[in-house]
Amino acid sequence: MTIHSGRTSVIALAVAALVATATAIVTVAGTAPAAQLAASTVENEGADCAVPALPDAGSLPTNARLPDPFRRLDNSRITTTGDWRCRREEIKRLAEKFVYGEKPAKPQSVTGTVSGSNITVNVSHNGRSSSFSASVQLPSGTGPFPAVVVLGGFGADTAAIRAAGAAVINYDPYAVGREGTPRNNKQGAFYSIYGNTSPTGLLMAWAWGVSRIIDVIESSGGTVLRADATGVTGCSRFGKGAFVIGAFDQRIALTMPIESGTAGVPILRGVPGEGAQSLSSAYGEQPWFGDAFGTFTGSPNRLPVDTHEMVAMVAPRGLFVMDNPHIANLGPRSASVAALGGAEVYKALGAGDNITYWSDVADGTHCANRPEWRTPLQQNIQKHLLRTGNAAGAMRISSRAQGNLAEWRDWTTPNLGQSPSNPPSSQPGSPSSSPPGSPSSPPPVGGCAASVSVNAWTGGFVATIRVTAGANPINGWTVAMTLPAGATITNSWNTTRTGASGAVQLANVSYNGRLTAGQSTEFGFQGTGSLGTPPTTCTAT
Template structure:
């Protein structure tokens, strides 16, 4: 029947392999991603959910226990997925019975059949110079990250028209497009999940093509504004996307749904729900009561982990809710940190040009670095947080949970809330330096500290920072810390301790009070 989640035997076999081994191994020996690697996890959703004004604990399972190992995250992620489908997106069906198509240097065609219904759509392709096969970035609706930079970096551009899959301007009881031709015009699934389904079907075709033109295992997605909402949903709902890059996504995108009503000038939840059927129909119950949601967008950020995520926001347009976006990014980064992948997320709202969907010079270098790291597999630059003082959220106001230290092996669940200890790596090797940069606003600040190795490589570092009187840290990323005020020692994480001679890495923290005047010293050996 339309909307059923019947999964092909191949997908079930792959899920079984994942349950046993934690990965599917391709012929090349690399881990092959699947659309939803938690599909085999048993999830039973309750009929109702407790209300909370704070962001839900991403590490707390539906049964009330907290995960304790990194392997536990796989099935916890599936819980979050189903909660998000139930309340925010509507259901994104699994791969249909038949998906066929073609891939050329200029075009991709997709033909889908399910339960006696069929639909077709296509996408354009622009290749970079050089010899393929190439990694590729889906550019949703023609608005996304700088396509010239994408191609110059060695990745192809796939021009995806989401309106062919789900049209805007339609009533909720008569939705149109390829998705709704298959699953019915009255489907309760919103456009964002439908658009994500369309990209997933293109990836199916790329996988079947044998990778002669485009690499199915090196795919990114980007989009701006409404298509930034789409890019985010695509990365959240398909784990074959290696790099997700939403831009100025606004309400229904990255910004925390609970925070939006309190952010002056931002697009309200009811307004966004009524503007277009982006949300699933069930979200109507939460437009005036986001505290009743069992999930929020910080957990969707966490669903992308440990894959690459580069969030770009515009703090100059209130409508875009960049403050709520920073809250979701900071909270979601805690999932990255717990999984040992803190260097895989970048957030950047510290930009000068306020034009909507502008191509900004501040984003060019991190765009190149993310493509190199996650698509070309030639880079290792760590992610950074550059939060504009104009729209900096305070994570401490939005959470009452701490980030656990997850073990590498199988875990057990516990109903208690763990603390957040850090295990520093003993520094060794040559000297290092620490450079401090502070974005200050009335009552708060974000500090970024760049650690640079000297003339010899180092295998670990500690930064001793002296915070000004009255300054207090509320959250930090890419480093462990010994305290929140006064003299604080920051230690490297597992992914950013080893630096070659002259190489740099960055960590940061958000705080209240005044950060200007902070001094820092890097210590090794």
């Protein structure tokens, strides 16, 4: 069973003030150009991509590591930012086939109305029809307004959303895909159109419903709500829904899942080892997953996709994942790995500032008030919906449930080059460009060089170190560093570490030691005390 039923309860996630209780704060490298902050004007930009035949479930190999989000189905890796559009389409179709079920394209007819208090949606397709509605709460001021879709009546601080200048759309997912039904007799507006034996699960049905709401807003003339500035949020099972909604409609400018648990953000491969709700339990509790996922409940390592790639599907749009590190059943450690893995795609696209993962909260009650989230919530609304802010995203991960991406991947993040869709005036950055606030270092003449970027707070820090090869390729590297008195490393990633204080050495791991001339890679560590700017040298092997 999940921790919170969410069927009749209405819980206002009222949050009051930012509390500095950080255990890990990492600013994600890569600054998004202003043009990338806007959502798409279409539901799926890659609909015209030529996608190779998808593998059959019976032929899938076992892979305990997370699939490489940059590797195409033909086994080649993408090399430019423009390549991501069709690579995302491949991930989308894999996720539909093996995890969630298919999300049909826009039906033949979608009509409805938008007012300051209500949205109606009427759908007709292949001789079948259905309808549903959602209530609207406007903020003060003069519209048209951006809006946040709140699933199930709880899971967001609606007062804070409206105070920030966005409307609230209260969406009842059960009107579109009802819980408590067997898989061979699904009910709701989606299944009235596509049949009660449709293999598509509830989460994707809920996503289809929000897409139809956006269709109606688009056709309404934009006098009340802005179709180009829509967010989505929800907690628990509705956090699962918010995550899928944002991943599968590129018109969603800001996706904000809260404590989503299994079938939400946590990597599926990590759920069995963390003590989270099991895949078989989540599959059997409700038809959240698509029917085809039943084959993988006991063997997630056979999946050709995982949720870090659904995180990546949101890129470069705004993503703010809120999580609870106090409840293992929610899989927060696996969720942090998904966020870190997906953030690699954000960084490669030059949009690292657009993703935040925040599990550093004091109260362990499921879907409780979170004073720590109010400020980043409003900052994300300002940035991605109002487009008046520029707050950088961060990985603020609690030490109670801190995943290590290095343990889950055997791939590196490529330096994506310029593509025709990204002219020089708006070319995104890449993982090998310096993070905000870091010292820039020219490539060394020979050997390797290391530059350090530090995010610090009272009593702690996170350091990101970039290793750059010189004029010749290298097969390995070691960074020597002398930490000041009182500074101690407590955790590290993408490196083999010797020592935790004083003179320490940090060497490459198996997958990031070999660098071509001028190529860079990054590793990092978290610690207590004050790091300052420690003396650092890099030695190539």
